Amino acid sequence: MTKKILVWFRNDLRLHDNEVLVEAISKSDLILPVYIFDPRSFGETDFGTQKTGNIRAEFLLESVLALRNALKQIGGNLLIKEGKPEEIIPNLVAEYEITEVYHHREVAKEETAVSGLLENELWKQKINLKHFIGHTLYNKADLPFPIKDIPDTFNQFRKRVERDSIIKPCFIAPDRINVADVIDWGKPPSLKEFNLKKQQHDKRAQFKFIGGEYAGLNLLQKTVSNIKHAAECKTLVMESMLSAWLAMGCLSPRKVYWEIKNSENIPNAKAMFNHILLGLLWRDYFRFMFKKHGYKFYEQDGFGNQPPVDTKNEEVNFDHWKNGQTGFAVVDAVMTELNSTGYISNLARQTAAHFLIDNLEVSWVYGAAYFEEKLIDYNPSSNWGNWANMAGVGADQKSKTNFNFDKNIKSLDPKGNYALTWAS
Known part of the structure; x- marks a missing residue:
């Protein structure tokens, strides 16, 4: 048979x-x-x-x-x-x-x-x-603890896995497969079938996302090359932008790790490579947190009590925030970029999130849901886990206290160019 x-x-x-x-x-x-x-x-x-x-x-x-x-x-x-x-x-x-x-x-x-x-x-x-x-950098079977005993604090999780776990080599891509005999292989639906319209490319965007494994692997090679070049010139390099391909599974986190590992001995490059590896560890952490705690990350109070909510003005404040109409220039620029491109930096995400939660007093779950819609690199555990942490109701209770809004604004837009570029 x-x-x-x-x-x-x-x-x-x-x-x-x-x-x-x-x-x-x-x-x-x-x-x-x-x-x-x-x-x-x-x-x-x-x-x-x-x-x-x-x-x-x-x-x-x-x-x-x-x-x-x-x-x-x-x-x-x-x-x-x-x-x-x-x-x-x-x-x-x-x-x-x-x-x-x-x-x-x-x-x-x-x-x-x-x-x-x-x-x-x-x-x-x-x-x-x-x-x-x-989907993870570290295989569950290779962790130094069972899922139920994974540390809830990211730093403890990181120290243990980096010290006591291994990262396995990648599986080699097949060069030949035999498939069943199918008469009609079907075709993908159009955006129109989902009641969606094609987003026009915004000329202010410095990067264009193209889906698929080939594009992801090409970007990975360019990222490594850019870091090598930046290290030689002793200049900073922009964010890797690999997260969209990682979220869709067009790129394997282990593939990213081993490509970087093979180049990390280049002088002055280690710090930049470590920044990417840190992002991979955060992805693992949130995924294992979801495995450990189930659906708790979707609850408003999560592992604590959510910050005050202005129920009377919540709907209006949420609309102003998501449309980039808060009157706070940097936050409005962040939301304009998100709405136009589907991508914003991690620093921009934190800034927009804390403004929604602390300044506008809107429940964090609305922000998480909006990011779910808009982010090209959305994945459930990282998105909802990060939002819960920023609201102070995540498993890592130290995350909320580590955030400095004013410092973030200065780092995100030190000369005011960002707000000017993305003024709606």
């Missing part, structure tokens, strides 16, 4: 360092690679925001098509569907006589709920849904 494995791609849109794909190829005669556009990932939220805004949606469409093209280059293809995975995949299992389904496990509540629904449906067909863990 021919063994066929369905590979369900989600936030792992790449060939390199993809254990699911490597394992499926080695354990099967044929695979069926599938990506499903779930309507629940789009549309309006309870906060009046969109689950996925137009900028990230376009980046996603580009990334899915890039994955299809990459699979075609090694003899495969990608079946693209629209609908609920727990309905579509069982039908595919029956139609193509699939023997097993593989996917990368998620940690946020909506994503894990979908996995649970699918697992229940597959159980009725006596088909196994095999879970893999491939």
Whole structure:
């Protein structure tokens, strides 16, 4: 009997360092690679925001098509569907006589709920849904503590894993695959089908995001080269901008780590490389925090009590903030850049968040929901975890006290050029 494995791609849109794909190829005669556009990932939220805004949606469409093209280059293809995975995949299992389904496990509540629904449906067909863990720098099995004992404070987490854990090498990208015989591989939906419009490129933006593994790997190489050059000239280098490809899984965090590790001995470059590695550690931390604490990061009071909320003016203040109309020039510039490009620096995110929470007295969950819509590099654990920490209700209770708003403003816009450039 021919063994066929369905590979369900989600936030792992790449060939390199993809254990699911490597394992499926080695354990099967044929695979069926599938990506499903779930309507629940789009549309309006309870906060009046969109689950996925137009900028990230376009980046996603580009990334899915890039994955299809990459699979075609090694003899495969990608079946693209629209609908609920727990309905579509069982039908595919029956139609193509699939023997097993593989996917990368998620940690946020909506994503894990979908996995649970699918697992229940597959159980009725006596088909196994095999879970893999491939979104983090450190493998869960290699941590120096079980999930329940992970330190809630980031600095303690960082010290322990850097001292006692290992980072495994990347899985090699396959150079050949055999896929099931499919008559119609489908096509991706348009932005219009999600009631979204294409975002026009803003000439003020210094960077253009293009989705897909190839673009992500190219940017990684440019980033390493730029850091080398900056180190030789003893100048500062801009943020790496890799986060969008990491969030979509077009880049593996381990791939980023090992590319940097191979170059870190360059004089004057270590500090710049360490800045990128620190970002990867924060990604791991929040993901493991979600695994440890479940849905608590979505609650307004989280692990403490949220700051005061001006319930009378909350809706108006929130609208002014998200539209860049607060009257505070730097904050308005941050929100204008976010709305125009889908990306702002980490410093800008902290500045906008604390202004919303402390100055406008709007509940932090509204800000988190708006960032979910707008950020091209959105991922649930980093976004909601960071917002909870900034509101003082996160697992790391020290995060709130470490923030200095005035100092942030001076660092973000020391000469006033940023506010001037992004004046709405």
